[in-house]
Amino acid sequence: MDRTQPAPTAAPASGALPARATMSKQAKRATHAAFFGFGVDYFDIYLPVVALAPAIHFFQPKGIPPTVETTIFYLTFAATLLGRPVGSIIFGGISDRVGRRNATLIAVAGFTVSTFLMAALPGYAQWGYGGIICLLLLRFIGGIFMGGEYTSANPLALEACPAPRRGIVGAYIGGAYPIGYIAISAVTLPLLSFLPGGSAGSAYQEWGWRVPFLVGGLLGVAFFLFFYRSIDESEAWKAEAAKEATATDSAQEKKTPLRALWRDRVVRRRLLQMMLLMTGLWFAVQSVISPVSGLLITYxxxxxxxxxxxxxxxxxxxxxxxxxxxxxxxxxxxxxxxxISGIGTVVVSVLGFLAMLMILQNGGNFTLAMVLYTVSLVVSISPFGIATVYLIEAFPTRMRASGYGVAYSVSLVIPSFYSFYMLGLSSFMPYIYTPLVLIAIGGVLTTLGAKIGPETRDASLTEVVAA
Structure with missing residues (x-):
């Protein structure tokens, strides 16, 4: 496959950094807004993993088997992940048709309301299984709006960024994931210190878990106000909209960017390649990150x-x-x-995760175990610092948000059922070791997806990468 790409400016020599490019004030604002929005998104995504894990019994009956209990816990996380692809499809089209800025504002308002509603939910003692059903439903709806936020805000930021800075800016925006996780941990840790959540009926289990959800809602309000007051529409999108407004032959394509993704042979092939890559990266996330707190605390x-x-x-x-x-x-x-990172996931991350489990299962040193886990985490998940910009560079402006959103989020659907894969694998191997299989799968798919794809470093965001 030919992996050439358009290069509107001279490409730097191999291994050399291009000259430093100056970012406009609008580009800086859009970048910080995308970072903040992504951080709020991930803060809300991991609310069940960090804040609700010590209080999950609030929504569960007593006496259920540990494996079932852990699976229910995972479902509160998976519900949001399943909503995100739906949101990316919906809001990708909105962003490509009516603008990145408007789509972002609608999405942020939606997941903010959903988060506030979750903070008010009753538990199993009041509503029985109705409490967990409502939690799962709100998580799914919130996921739809979360998918819309980054599908719109991230292209807006990178379209304003000069090419020599896109890799760094994309990594900075993607780095909002660990910052969001750090933020929710920083909110939850003091609560756990003063309101221990290990016993039924404890203050944290009854009401303390609601505080991080309220903080998540307030962060959503702050992001909405900042974006509304500070961020202008993407100039690249406005130029494309103006061009298509006068071009009758592209009017239908403007109305249906999702259909346009499949009608263009080059774009369709690129979309499928990006989805293979992202499926691998999401398998790494779901196997290295998602099960850990549940396995360590519950199991x-x-x-x-x-x-x-x-x-x-x-x-x-x-x-x-x-x-x-x-x-x-x-x-x-x-x-x-x-x-390289895909290969590292198969080798380094699998071994690091395995060593962590063996140490803790045998009563070994907790600190050493978590250092090994950190190595596994960094090797397998750091490639997300490249993924956002790599995907956005692959699609033309008229369908960029749709292409990015579908590739980034629809690829999440299969890996989202990781808890069921773990249950299935547990029929012939110990349950706590089942994530190792999924980590290896993630590394293999990441390597294959990148291998068949193009290099996009010098691509113009006004052109599509050639096949």
């Missing part, structure tokens, strides 16, 4: 406060990993780094 009976603290520190390291991968991707090429 291996580790202290909730110690686990939350350790994961907070791990995510500080992950943020640095995002920035490092973004810099290396800008210097040596996004595709090359993604291939």
């Amino acid at each position: 291996l009976k580790q202290d909730a406060g110690a686990v939350t603290t350790a994961l907070l520190l791990s995510n500080v390291a992950l943020f640095l990993g995002y920035l490092t991968f973004g810099h290396l991707g800008q210097r040596y090429g996004r595709r090359r780094l993604l291939i």
Whole structure:
């Protein structure tokens, strides 16, 4: 496959960084807004994993088997992940048709309201299974709006960014994930210190878990106000909209950017390649990150406060990993780094995760176990510091939000059922070791997806990468 791409400016020599480009005030505002919005998004996504994990019995009956209890806990996380692809499809079209800014504002308002409503839910004692059903429903609806937020805000930011800075800016925006995780941990840890959540009827289990949800809602309000007052519409989108308004042959394509993704052979092939890559990266997320707090707290009976603290520190390291991968991707090429990281996931991340589990299962040193987990985390998840910009660079302006949103989020659907894969694998291997299989699958798919794709480092965001 020919991996050439348009280069509107002279490409830098291999391995050399291009000259420093100056970012406009609008580009800086849009970048910080995208970072903040992504951070709020991930804060809300991981509310069940961090804030609700110590109080999950509030929504569950007593006496259920630990495996079922853990699976219900995972479903509160998966519900949001399943909503995000729906939101990306819906809001990708909105963003491409009516503008990135308007789509972002609608999306932020939606997930903010959903988060506030979750903070008010009653538990199993009041509503029986109705409480957990409403929680799952609100998580799904919130996920739809969360998918719309980054599908609109991230293209807006990168369209305003000069090409020599896109790798770093994309990594900075993507790094909002660990920052969001750190923020929710910082909110939850003091609550767990003063309101222990390990016993039924404790203050944290009855009402303390609601505080992080309220904080998540307030962050959504702050982001909406900042975006509304400070961010202008994307100039690239406005230029494309003006061009298509006078071009009758592209009018239908403007109305249906999602259909346009499949009608264009080059774009369709690029979309499928990006979805393969992202499926691998999402498998890594779902196997390295999502099960950990549940496995450690519920299954291996580790202290909730110690686990939350350790994961907070791990995510500080992950943020640095995002920035490092973004810099290396800008210097040596996004595709090359993604291939290397996929191989590293299969080898390094699998071994690190395995060592962590074996140490804790045998009563070994908790600190050493979490250091090994951090290595596994950084190797397998830091490539997300490249993924956002790599995907956005792959699609033309008229369908960029739709292409990015579908590739980024629809790829999440299959990996979202990781808890069921773990249950199925547990029929012939110990349950706590089942994430290892999924980690390896993620690494293989990431490597293949990057291998068949293009290098996009020098691509123009007004053109599509050639097949």
